[in-house]
Amino acid sequence: MTQAQIGLVGLGTMGAALALNIAEKGFPIAVWNRTGSVTESVHSGAGALSPRIVPTQTLADLVAAIARPRAIILMVPAGQPVDDQIAALTPLMEEGDLIIDAGNANFHDTNRRTADAGPVHFLGMGVSGGEDGARHGPSIMGGGDRADWDRVAPILTAIAAKAEDGTPCAKWMGEAGAGHFVKTVHNGIEYADMQMIAEVYGIMRDGLGLSAGEVSGVFAGWNTGVLHSYLVEITATVAAATDPATGAPMPDVILDAAGQKGTGRWTAIEAQHLAAPVPVIEAAVMARNVSARVAERAAGQARFGAAPGPVTITVDALEQAMIAGKILCYAQGFGMIEAAGREFGWTLDLPEIARVWRAGCIIRSSMLNDMAAALAEDAGRNLMLAPTFARLLEGNGPALREVVGQGALGGHAVPALAAGLFWFDMMRTGRGTANMIQAQRDYFGAHGFDRLDGRDSHHGPWWPQG
Known part of the structure; x- marks a missing residue:
């Protein structure tokens, strides 16, 4: 039997794709799935890659098929299933063996599992790119002991997406749950990117009266410029698609209730704990939650009247608003990652994170090249203050203000774009x-305040001690 160099548990859509990717890159891999027929199906369907895939029917067989020191990737649902799988594997493994959780784990769970790891080591690994990325090259964000990452890095860098300069989009992010934390923020930014696109799409559809085909053409054009990105590209594709059942434009037959798996919500929650404002992401999470309230929204429209209405906005202004909104969102996301590095003592390399996101992942875009360069110049500087992005905001910020203003007047819900604008206004107000909030807090709770003149007097005249 072929001696595998790595193992994998969980042959769902992502796990099967990742196994084929590993085999294609020349690494024999042993695989196991709870349902044995799935294991055999993946193996028999692998074609020319099947000689590099070792199917096993028990966890003991899986462990025995892997060369020492062993490394086994878990591609199982996050939460308790990961703990259950670790508990089942650990007694079968040896000191120095490695379990790698490649699911969408909450980084707090990864911190715990890292701390609890004994002779069998543990590595948390964020993987982005969906099924296609897993099969042909994802973005990989590792977290845990650096030596454990280095041991499996040759396989992980081989299967990862490659940026235009040939750099693999697979890096060690830092200790413990750092990799899964970075993946969580990635997903939060993904929520925000998608929400801003949806808001602009809504203005085109309801405010400008563009057809789905016309919307597709606009996004296809934008994808050749500053906004060149995977999400803009697929927006053009889905807007142009036709429903096979009805012949109608595909977007027009889809219920407007967006699903979510929780990572965007985790981003918003952790941002509050870190005191790291990410209002664009928070607005995107809120918008998904509101979208699920289909009946309530219908009742609201029945009571208060149909909305939204026509607006006087150019397509060029919408593009500029998207550029400004994207910069502000990413500035918030990188600021949150920087805050986490300070809070948890992680070695988080912001330029490397931007580089890892350049290919393979859902938020990949040309703009990340400039972001990586700006962060390399000064990782501690807010991204919106970097010369490249400051100039883009100066040129495109007025359009963001126009779109938010005209959208609000026309009854268009643009929460993510508005959140970016208002954060920008706060961040450019010296x-x-x-000060009024501090005065109020002192009045009702004697919380005190600092004075502009530096005097050692921290209460107002409403307190005797003031």
Whole structure:
């Protein structure tokens, strides 16, 4: 029997695709699935790759088929199933063997599993790119002990997507749950990117009266410029598609209730714990939650009138608003990652994270090349202040303001674009209005405040001690 160099548990859509990718890159892989017929089906359907795939019917057989020191990738649902699989594998493995969780884990679980790991080591690994990425080259974000990552890095870098300069999009992000944390923020940005695209699509459809085909043409054009990205590309594709059952444009027959698996919500929650504002992501999570309230939205329209209505906005202004909104969203996301590095003591290399996202993952875009360069110049500087992006905001920010303003007047819900604009306005205001909040807090709770003149007096005249 072929001696496998690595193992994999879980042959669902993603697991099967990843196994084929590993085999295609020349690494024999042993595989196991809870349902044995699935294992045999993946093996028999692998064609020319089948000699590099070792199907096993028991976990003991899986472990025995892998060369020491063993490494086994878990592609099972997040949460308890991962803990159950670790518990089942650990007694069969030896000191120095490695279990790799490649699912969408909450990084807190990864922190716990890393801390609890004994003789059998544990590595958390974020994988982005969907089924196609898993099969042909995902973006991979590793977290855990650096030595464990280095041991499996030759396989992981071989199967990862490659950026235009040939660099593999697979890197060690930092200790413990760092890899899964970075993947979580990636997914939060993904939510925001998709929401901003949806908002602009809504204005085109309902405010400008464009057909789905015309919307497709607009996004296809944008994909040749600054907004060149996977999500803009597929938006053009899905807008142009026709429903085989009815002949109608595909977007017109899809219920407007967006699903979610929780990673965007995790991003919003952790941002609050870190005091790292990510309002564009928070708005995108909120919008998905509201989208699920189909009956309530219908009742709202019946009571308050149909919305939205026509607007006077150019397609060029919409493109510029998207550019500005994207920059502001990513600035927030990288700011959150930087805050996590300080909080958890992780070695998070922001330029490397931007480079890992350049290919393979869902948020891949040309703009990430410039983001990586800007972060390499000064990782501690807010991305919106980097010269390249400051100039883009100066040129495109007015259009974002116009789109948000005209959208609001026309009854168009643009929460993500608006959240980006209002965060930008706060971030460019040297003296804001929190002084009033501090005065209120002192009045009702004696919380105190700092003075502009530096005097050692921290309460207002409403307190005797003031």
